[in-house]
Amino acid sequence: MVAPIEMAAVLAAGIAAGAINAVVGSGSLITFPTLLAFGHPPIVANVSNNIGMVAGGVTSVLGYREELAGQRGRLLRLGVASVLGSLAGGLLLLWLPARAFQVIVPVLIALACVLVVVQPRLNAYLSARQDRPHPHGGPWLWLGVLLAGMYGGYFGAAQGVVLIGLLGIFLDEGLQRVNAAKNLLSLLVNGSAAVLFALIAPVDWWSVLLVSIGTMIGGYLGARLGRRLPARVLRALIVVVGVVAIVKLVYG
Template sequence: MTPWEVVAILAAGVAAGGINAVVGSGSLITFPTLLALGYPPIVANVSNNVGLVAGGVTGVLGYRNELKGQRERLLRLGAGSVLGSLVGGLLLLSLPEKAFQVIVPILIALACVLVIAQPRLNAWLSKQHRPHPHGGPWLWLGVLAAGAYGGYFGAAQGVVLIGLLGIFLDDHLQRINAAKNVLSLLVNSTAAILFALIAPVDWWAVLFVSLGSLVGGFLGARVGRRLPAGALRVLIVCVGIVAIIKLVYG
């Protein structure tokens, strides 16, 4: 690995860690970077997943104040994330990549619509009977599906999670973003363990993605926590649109 390649991976890791802490979709930076440097798609995908775990840890720590009081909620939803991630990781190692090329952009677009419509939907739902304080079975199934997607590829899983959590939970967007960070970390960590055991991981790529995302996750959390709900919502939708364009035309 040349010094230029090291710098490129480190820089991509910083950017991805920061974006993941605020919104999600950091893989849309690191994954193409590894591909451009000549890594095979599966190797790039699994190495990227393992490397971004470090940034997920600093992102969660940066949002620790917003996580207060969410322990029971995250224990329930976290089980869905872990199970879904195992399913998605196994699918990655057994199915062709094209299997998700059609459904993934649709899921991201739906998530963007949910994020935009969240205030109105929450106002409507507040007048209805909420089935469960932690989102109920439909949210759990949605988190399970998002976990499977995250274990398979992962780019924009944060946008999908925020869309789901924002609709089914009556909570502030920053607290929802903090919960998203925990669930994304569970998905990536579960897939990382699976990949480390049975997938072709390039550990040099993992090292430099990890170092970059470690710094990026810390910086992203500091910035993201200061964004007002409206600005955060706009940023989420913009990242989602970029994700769709990259997945469809990239």
Template sequence: MTPWEVVAILAAGLAAGAINAVVGSGSLITFPTMLALGYPPIVANVSNTVGLVAGGVTGVLGYREELKGQRERLLKLGAGSLLGSVVGGLLLLSLPAKAFQVIVPVLIALACVMVVLQPRVQAWLSARQDEPHPHGGPWLWLGVFAAGVYGGYFGAAQGVILIGLLGIFLDDHLQRVNAAKNLLSLVVNLTAAVLFLIVAEVDLWAALLVALGSLVGGFVGARVGRRLPPRVLRAVIVCVGIVAIVKLVYG
């Protein structure tokens, strides 16, 4: 590995960690960077997942104030993320990458629509429920499980999907929703990373460089993201989602 390659992966990891803390989709920076440096797609994907765990930890720590009072709901939803991540990771190791080429952009586009319409849909759901579900109800759990499957398989833009789901089904402030998204994303990445370290080919040097960069990026991203008003944060989420769709469809 040349010095320029080290710098490139570190920089990509830093940017990915920051973006993941605010929105998600950091893998759309690190994964293409490793591909451009000559890493095989599966090796790049699993190494990237392992490396981004560090950024997920700092992103969660940066949002610890917004996580207060969410313990019970996150324990329930976290189980869905964990199970989904195991399924997604096993799919990555057994299915061709083309299996998700059509559905992934559709999921991200749907998530962007959910983020935009979240206030109205949330109000509509609340009006129809006799007793609101503090944990989002069974449909949210299934949605979080599905997002975990996707996150364990590829991971890019899982944050956009999660925040769209959580924002609609949880009657809470968007920053607290974003904090929950960070923790659930970390559960997905950590679970997949453990699986990949056991049964997949991981480039440990590349993963370490991504980890070092994302460790700093996650902390910086959390500090910035917590200061964004809900409308601005919502706009950033949608913009990142659109970029993710373009990158996935057109490469």
């Protein structure tokens, strides 16, 4: 049985993480360290956190369902990449040491932040040249989403920042619709990895329950807030969270 103080702390962390995930991503940077602080081994904390994030992903997607309208075709294509990447990343988590990703992941997040910042100017440049993006993002976006899915299946923190950077560059869409697509793809990544982990990885199901309840509440609240944020505010928030994620991953 979980101690009351741990229950309260993990539940609160879940609520905060769910809200952040709905708006930007990187909520695992709150819940994962919280589970570690209460003595869970890193692999157990990581897989339990991942499974717990699925419930919050569902409420985030429901909160952004209006912005998902008209994106079914592209999300079916990109969703395949997310699922395949997630399963590959989950297997890497169970088979390989984390040192390589500790070097690669901060670089990916930094690149994603840059993409988020330059997205409006790059889109304006492409529009001026009448070089419109492929409606589904083309093969490069599919590959990028596949790699983001691998990262998400392996660890997942800040995968939303990476996805928003990719989707914002390759799709001719507003930031809120991009964020809605990010929420659905993140859910597919977490859901696919969760099924894998539930079958073959060590899981602390009390932690899963607490994180699930917290992220459901936070995901609903975050979606309501995120849909009202102006694009500039949302973009700035994405960059701030991305920088925090880099500092957290590098200096731990």
